[in-house]
Structures are given as C-alpha cells and as structure tokens.
Amino acid sequence: MSTESKIERHTIAVLVDNEAGVLARVVGLFSGRGYNIESLTVAEVDKAGHTSRITIVTSGTPMVIEQIKAQLERLVPVHKVVDLTVEAPGIEREMALVKVAGTGERRVEALRLSDAFRARVIDTTHSSFIFEVTGAPDKIDAFVGLMRPLGLVDVSRTGVVAIARGPDAM
C-alpha cells in the first residue's frame, strides 16, 4: 500500500497465557514478517492465572501497526492486545543500571548529574559508580548520553514497561 504513509512509534501491551514457547511465537512473528522491535519486555504478572504481560515498542506505518496488532491477536495463547499509544494512552517507564568509572572532576560531575536525574547510587568503589535511573526512555537516553564523556562503562536497560492511565484493567 501507499509507502508514503509516515512511520509511527507504538507501544503495545500483550497479555498471554504463560505457556512454553509463547515468547518465541511473538518474537518469531516480528522477525518472520519483518516488523521492527525497538524494545520488548516480558514477565509473569499473575502466577495463579498463568498469565504474562509482554510490552513491545514497535514502529511502522499505520497499516503495518494495524497488521501487527491483528497478527498478535491471532496467536492462539494471546488473551488480549492493547495499543497503549492510541486505544488507551499509557504511561511508559524504563529502568537502567549505568556504570561510570573515573576519578576527580569527572567523578564529581557524574554524581552531580545523577542527582538532577534522580538516579540512585546502588554501588560505589573509589573509581566507579553504578546508578539506577528510572523514567521514560528518552530520559534514560539523555542520562546515558551525559555519562558518556564522564567515563561510561556499561549500561543495562530493562526495556519499556507501560500501563494505561485511569482506573481500568487492560
């Protein structure tokens, strides 16, 4: 279809039955059909009910996004698919652990900036910090960007989790 349509970024929440291979099904769907995954997180959210929640950030034209949702919905172990970008605007958060090594001025500056980002120091040595920072993905990007010249060593990010605003369940 019309290739001029513009690319949109969407966050999609998928509630799945927590059976073996369900994540492979979702990932295989994206790779097999050539869809883009910017971030994917998964964890069990209801032990008794055996359900897991997958949060996928993807991008594509409106037609592709519609396809992605329809394709997810037709996977057999999928309970529900919600587009948190359109159907139920949601809140997104990501957490990162950021290791910065250095001494002297750079070390002081890293600590000062981490404060501005409300990052917590969760490990420290004479020559390094590990920061825990939470926020929307672009806040994490910004923080990591600022740490780079100050001795950034390692980053581990959770990927985006998201939830709809308001009182209702997904």
Next chain:
Amino acid sequence: MAATEMTGAEIIVKALTDQGVDTIFGYPGGAVLPIYDALFQQNQIRHILVRHEQGAVHAAEGYARSTGKPGVVLVTSGPGATNAVTGLTDALMDSIPIICLTGQVPTHLIGTDAFQECDTVGITRPCTKHNWLVNSAKELTRVMHEAFYVATNGRPGPVVIDIPKDVQFQKAEYVGPQNIVHKTYRPKIKGDIDKIRQAIELIAHAKKPLFYTGGGIINSGPLASQLMRDFVKMTGFPITSTLMGLGAFPASDPQWLGMVGMHGTYEANHAMHDCDVMINLGARFDDRVTGRVDAFAPNSKKIHVDIDASSINKIVHVDVGIVGDAAHVLEDMIRIWKAKAIQLDKPAMAAWWKQVESWRAKKSLNYTHSDEVIKPQYAVERLYQLTKDRDTYITTEVGQHQMWAAQHYHFEKPNHWMTSGGLGTMGYGLPAAVGVQIAHPDALVIDIAGEASIQMCMQEISTAVQFMLPVKIFILNNEYMGMVRQWQQLLHGGRYSHSYSDALPDFVKLAEAYGAVGIRAEKPSELDEKIKQMIDVKAPVIFDCRVDQMENVYPMIPSGAAHNEMILSDSKDEPAVSEEGKMLV
C-alpha cells in the same frame, strides 16, 4: 479414577476416536512405536501407510478438503517431522485443518542431540497455526482435544503435537472432548452487524459490482457456498473467484466469469479492474490476484469478509472490513437485503453486463487447435467432457498444467478441486488424490499432473497400489518444467536454463513396475478412447499424455502489470514485462 487411567499412546488413540477420526496417514519410527502398538490393538481407526511423510500431510490435506473434516497425520521424530514441514506449510498457506502427531525423543534426552532428535516445535512454529510439546501424559488429553478445536475453528490450519516417547508410556487419566474448554482462543464468527449494513448499502447503490470469492467460502462449508449462490442470484451481479475458490459457484452459470488473477479470464480481470463495488468473500488479495497493487481496482469501494482479522487491510485497504465466518455473514447479508427490498439501478446493471459480455466475447481461453499434436488445453477439455457426469474430484501438481486445469476443467460443486494455491507445492497432487480417494472410494479421482512435478512424490503410487485406490495420474507431459520455461521465454530471452525434463522415465513402464496401469496418448485422434480406457480401469493409472512442448498459458497478466494490461497469446514483440516486473515472482 483408576478406571480411566491409560497410557499416553492409548489416550492418543482414544482422543482421536472420540474426535470422530476414521483415518490417519502416517509412517512409523522409533519415537512413535507405542502409538503404532496402540493402533495395532484397535480397529476403529484406519491407518494409511504412505511412502514419505510429505505425502502423509498432502494426503491428509486431500482428505480434509474433500470432506470438510480435519486430516490427521502421524510421523516419527527427527526426519519424520522435518519431512512433514512442506506439507504443514502448504496446509498453513491454504488454511487446511491438519492435526499432525510427531514422536519425540524421551523427555530426559531432549536437548542432548539424541538420535533422531530435532526441535520439532521450533521448526514447525512458523508453519503451523499452533503447536505443543507435551511434557507429561497428564496434559495429553487436553492438548489432543484443544488441537482439534484450534485446527478447525476460526481460520483453519495445521497444528503439531510433539509427544516424547516416555509420555506415550506414562499412565494418566483420560477426559472426553466435551469437558475441555480452550483458555484463550475464541475466533469471531458473527460479523459486526453495522458493518454488514454498510456493506449492503454499498452493494445496493453499485453500478459496476463484482463478487470476488475465495477459499474461505469452501473452508466455511457447504452452507456458505449455498448462501453465496443464493445471494449472487438475488443480486444478479457477476462473480469471479480465486484458484482456491473454484467450485463454490457453478461454472455453468451465466453469472460466472471464470477465475481471476495472473491466468484468470479477460472478463474476470477487466471486471475486477473496472468495478465500482467489490465484494470480497473469503479471499485474501493474494499477489497472484491483485497484480500491481497500486493499479488494483482503482475506482472501487471494497467490502472484505474474512474470518481472519489480519487478512483485512493487509495488502489492499478496504472500505468495509467484516471479520466473521462467511456463512454467518452471508446469512445476515441476505436477511438485511430481503428486509430492505432493495431496488438495484437497472439501467446501470444492464450497461455493466453489456460491458462484461463484450470482454467475455474475447474468448480469452481460446487456443489454436491441432490435429497433429495434443494441445494441453484440449487434453483437459476432453478430460472434462468425458468425466463431468461422474462424481469426479480433481487434484493438481504445480505448473502450467495446474493453470490449464483451473481454466478448462469446470467445477459445479465445492470440495471437488484440490490444488496447492498459496505455497505452490510440486508433488502435492498425487498424495492429495490418495487422500481424496480414501475418503471417497467410489469417486473418480484424477491428479492433473506435469511430468516434472509428478516425480516429486511419485512414490505415493505405491500407497495407491497397496490400498487399491484407483487414482488416475493424468500427466500433461511437455518434457519441460513448462511454467519455468514459459517465464524464461517471456523474461529471460528464451534461455531455457535447466528447465528441460531430461532423462524422463518411461511412465508406462514405471506404472507397470509399481503394479499400476500405464497408458500413453500421442495423437489427438486417440485421446478420447484412451481417456475412456483410463476411466474404466479399476486400478491406479499413470496416463502419459504427450502434449505440445512449447504451449504457453494465456491469458496472462505479466508480473508488475495491471489487470487491464493482459496479454492474450504469444506475440512476435517482446511482451510487456517491465524491469520491475522481473523482480517479482
């Protein structure tokens, strides 16, 4: 509950029986021996021993498509499972309900590269609708019944149940199918009534309407075909269908335009291009049908009824998309249509039909007859004339012969035409014919074949001989992979790179070697008599019909062209295939 405790293998057989299975197609091996042992000790289920696991799946497809029931396959682990992959993919593409049971190495050996171990659920995940690895016999009953539910509900498709050998020996309780409810899978069957009303509104005001129907009508069942016929009659609109939809509407009816698409008729494709309201019932805008998408039916409003929500707006944007089962949606459409007492625009209808008839007058399926050499179209025509008054089922392989069969054999009823549409699997036709003949022992079952394709699953003739299945293999032998040769002629300067069928077997002798009957026809004058002879033989037949080697399939929408840019015959000038078109398949 000790009374209902049984072994995993017994649970499998019991579940199959309770699901109404009378036949399974399979091939034994170490990892399924307990199941074979359980089969040995019962006589409700008939096991058809194929000669290759691909054949088992295609046979199950033929069985399923000709009966409307799911087909069941049993194969061993490792190579048994990997050999089934082509059949599973074929069934996925054409939405055929298949339950495929695969043996697996015992659970404690999984992941150790054990003998004949492969990651069956991993390999078959993208080529099944769903699959399961059963880790304990306790799960087996539920998985067995769920598998039938998933394979046959919603958009049908193949499923795989992978069963480790130790699970086949373990004891567990058996539960009947009525006690199992699937946790998540609830396909939408009834269409949204507001959308159906919108569709009726569009249809009522159409000036150049066209029904475009597909395999979904056949898959939905005979009721959908009947309702579709009723609705098409009520409206008086022209109707075309995809390759997969042939037979849902009778080919002898004047409203029938023939097949649409790359090798569809001139009238069907022009009507598709010019229509103002397109009513797509159970077809999926496949690229064989749409041609160039940006030039596809450019001035039409499109209605699309499909049981699979992901088919809607996948390739072509539609104005009204209705998710639901064809029979249910058609029932609602007819009810609303009748209640509204709709008056169609009669003069517009008359003008549209006049236009359609002028396209039809092109007689685009015509070909030049010969008294010297058998034209393949003529062979199919004669086959049709001599078999149409019997209960005849046609299967095909893939290539030119498949298209000639679709064009020149005419179907009046659903479920009588089985061809590999989506995957285009050479080797499909013979095993599919075996499956059809098992389900319809007294019918005339013919595989219209090519000499190249038939060699891909030739071994299944042995199955036919063993089970005394009088299938007829009607080979349009042009000594070429004709469809490949045609594309090489049209797109690659006539450089026939590796498309000549060299070192062909003598098919008559081959038939005899298998214990079947071989017949050869070389002249048009002897064709009728030989075909009659073939029909009368109560045994499998290989019919070697020697046809014109250089005949091409026309009409044709060249790759990358629009529906109103069809070519009708070989021309002296290079045909209009653009450089972009060459990139397409």
